[in-house]
Amino acid sequence: MESVNVAIIYYSATGTVHTLAQAAAEGAEKAGATVRLRKVAETAPREAIDAKEAWAKHVDATADVAEASLDDLEWADAVLFGTPTRFGNPASQLRAYIEATGGLWFQGKLAGKVYSAFTASNTAHGGQESTLLTLANTFYHWGGIIVPPGYTDPIQFKSGNPYGTSVVANDAAGAEVAVQAARHQARRLVDTAAALKAGRAAA
Template identity: 80%
Template sequence: MEPVNVAIIYYSATGTVHALAQAAAEGAEKAGAHVRLRKVAELAPPEAISANPAWVQHRQDTADVAEAGHDDLDWADAVLFGTPTRFGNPAGALRAFIDTTGPLWFQGKLADKVYSAFAASNTAHGGQESTILALGNTFYHWGGIIVPPGYTDPVQFRSGNPYGTSHVAGDGPPGDVSLEAARHQARRVVETTAALKAGRAA
């Protein structure tokens, strides 16, 4: 069977969402997918970044991660988007990337792909679910097929979010539960996408 192409496109300031994105990439690869891990362009002013040592360090640590482009979306059979929460919504940098995708959408190149999302916030009730649901609004417009993790693995009962993997950054870096939830979510995306591709080919 033809492998599934998965793009994992994320924004991360200090590394929390990057860690979830890496775990998702691991899960997708172990499920047999071809994976592109891509960050979106940083839009914050240098003075804001330099005021936060963790932000500066993360930019240095991920300098080798390629930036997302339209070709990554065109190539992908499935896309996982990751973002920190900003007042209950996706971060501006991720939204800015999404807002450039009109030409692909107009050509129908974003329809019929599988989409899923994951998020992080500083506090336990900081808008993780609303951020994931907000990304869903975009997937609807694209004509996408949304695949959430649901409660399809025991780890979801520990991570507590059927919408998409989420993590409370104020508790520290993602631990085993959050990382395994991200891996499971990506595996589920790959398996569902593979089934769709096989069904269409038949």
């Protein structure tokens, strides 16, 4: 199998998306990829973070996770984005990172890569699908190849989201299913990127 570089770039406020990102990294590594797990910069003021105990605790607990740079996008053959939903959209912290990619986009350096995404919300109908579809709009503009999990593994019939792994925060029963789904999504991403890379090399 062709060697594949995978960037898992995410934002997490209280840890739910972080857990999915870690599971995705495990799945990608097990599939043979070289993985960069990166969080995007926190843009909220510290006083806002400290006003919510779970938020402050997570920020401090993940202080050692490297922040995403534009180099991570350029380096990657495949990119998996993670974000909580914010009114049915990606979090502003992730959007700030994405909106800084204009230079890479203009040079064509984001085209032809494989992309996918995962999310979490506070309620069962909290905008999970619309968040993932909104991220896909960006991938279209980049000229990316979008690889959703679909129903390509039995776990998907339990997770219920063919657009990308999603979970309701604080849903203990759904959390383990979501972790398994994230691993599968990452493996599928790697397998697709490897096949694409091999095909291009053969051509």
